[in-house]
Amino acid sequence: MVNLITQGFPGETPLGISPGGKVATAGHWYQLGDPGSVIALASPPSGFLLESSTVGINDAGDQARFLVKIGPENLVYPFRYHDGAFQQISFIPTGHLSSYGVGSINDAQDITATVQSTGMIAAGPSGSLQELADLVSPAYAGSALTTVGPM
Numbered sequence: 001m002v003n004l005i006t007q008g009f010p011g012e013t014p015l016g017i018s019p020g021g022k023v024a025t026a027g028h029w030y031q032l033g034d035p036g037s038v039i040a041l042a043s044p045p046s047g048f049l050l051e052s053s054t055v056g057i058n059d060a061g062d063q064a065r066f067l068v069k070i071g072p073e074n075l076v077y078p079f080r081y082h083d084g085a086f087q088q089i090s091f092i093p094t095g096h097l098s099s100y101g102v103g104s105i106n107d108a109q110d111i112t113a114t115v116q117s118t119g120m121i122a123a124g125p126s127g128s129l130q131e132l133a134d135l136v137s138p139a140y141a142g143s144a145l146t147t148v149g150p151m
């Protein structure tokens with residue numbers, strides 16, 4: 001085990017890591033082995049806060065993450081983060097009674113995620129999330145995809 005803080009990295013819990021060593025935290029991202037590579041995330045869109053759940057990150061630093069909508073229920077929404085900007089990829093909120101999470105983001109910025117206990121996929125670089133069940137073979141018609149993992 002290596003203490004990243006003593007190497008000059010932010011004192012934040014790593015939330016995701018790419019195959020090539022890009023690390024995402026709640027407020028930054030960086031390349032392992034290069035403390036000079038730390039980049040602060042841009043401010044989230046108005047009305048949203050950064051959230052500390054799992055984050056998918058690819059080797060270019062593109063990310064899939066959830067942001068919290070400020071309000072009485074603090075619902076979370078999925079976003080794509082690219083070139084210092086957040087792009088909302090679904091307007092379906094997820095609350096405390098259903099599951100959510102990032103599966104992965106690949107080099108093409110395709111994202112898998114679970115939203116409202118439903119497995120979803122968004123084509124990169126600008127596609128919105130759609131139910132993954134709609135795209136599987138007709139042989140599996142009627143199947144429920146309640147969660148997704150990495151592609």
